[in-house]
Amino acid sequence: MGTLEISGLRKQFGGVVALAGVDLTIEEGEILGVVGPNGSGKTTLFNVITGVHKPTAGRVTWRGADITGLAAHAISRIGIGHTFQQAMAFPGLSVFENVQIASEHCRHARNEAYPWPSPDALLSFVGLQDLRREIAGIMPFGNLRLLGLALALASRPTMLLLDEPAAGLNDKETAKLVDLVKQLPGHGISVCVIDHDMNLMQRLCRRLVVLDFGSKIADGPTAEVLNDPKVLEVYLGG
Numbered sequence: 001m002g003t004l005e006i007s008g009l010r011k012q013f014g015g016v017v018a019l020a021g022v023d024l025t026i027e028e029g030e031i032l033g034v035v036g037p038n039g040s041g042k043t044t045l046f047n048v049i050t051g052v053h054k055p056t057a058g059r060v061t062w063r064g065a066d067i068t069g070l071a072a073h074a075i076s077r078i079g080i081g082h083t084f085q086q087a088m089a090f091p092g093l094s095v096f097e098n099v100q101i102a103s104e105h106c107r108h109a110r111n112e113a114y115p116w117p118s119p120d121a122l123l124s125f126v127g128l129q130d131l132r133r134e135i136a137g138i139m140p141f142g143n144l145r146l147l148g149l150a151l152a153l154a155s156r157p158t159m160l161l162l163d164e165p166a167a168g169l170n171d172k173e174t175a176k177l178v179d180l181v182k183q184l185p186g187h188g189i190s191v192c193v194i195d196h197d198m199n200l201m202q203r204l205c206r207r208l209v210v211l212d213f214g215s216k217i218a219d220g221p222t223a224e225v226l227n228d229p230k231v232l233e234v235y236l237g238g
């Protein structure tokens, strides 16, 4: 049984079919990549999983429990996290204070004893421990991305959804991010990442799912999917 099982997921915005009935399983401890051209439904899929949008039809189950249509705060509380947009960090506060606030917020939201990981442990994990007193809003973009990852991890997710995590990062920063994300399954966190950067996806994911016009057209080991004629047609056929 997968950690997250999606079946027949459909989402329409008026007459626009963003998801046309998607079946998808995300397994415990894996890093799954979801790719597809612009407008293929990747963001909508994330938004339905995280409770931003309610699906038009279909079912989402988490460890066997039906979570279809739950509100975003409820989804976050059961352990499905996502990266914060950088605007969600408090730009006038320090790096440490941002992570501390995120950790505190989650402590209250989930009503548990003060959790591992502590803000300091999170900052060490993402390599920002020496910048803990820096004001978040004036940090370079690459460091803000790392802070975004620390903030997402502060909610102690068991699954983390990453939306274009390396967008705007240089090669060195991307390599660091890939290294960090690959460590997450070892900390009990499954990962689902959406991106159209195939190079990044090849480095991160053993399994890829391809969406096209809201439908899944391929699902399997990364190398196989990238050689699938249907996928090549979508990417090269224009």
Ligand code: ADP
Residues within 6 Å of the ligand: 013, 016, 017, 018, 036, 037, 038, 039, 040, 041, 042, 043, 044, 045
């Ligand atoms: P991707 O992330 O793969 O680029 P999206 O999920 O953003 O694709 O979009 C899929 C389709 O749904 C597109 O046709 C897009 O225009 C449409 N869409 C997405 N969100 C909305 C919305 N809030 N309102 C109307 N149409 C939307």
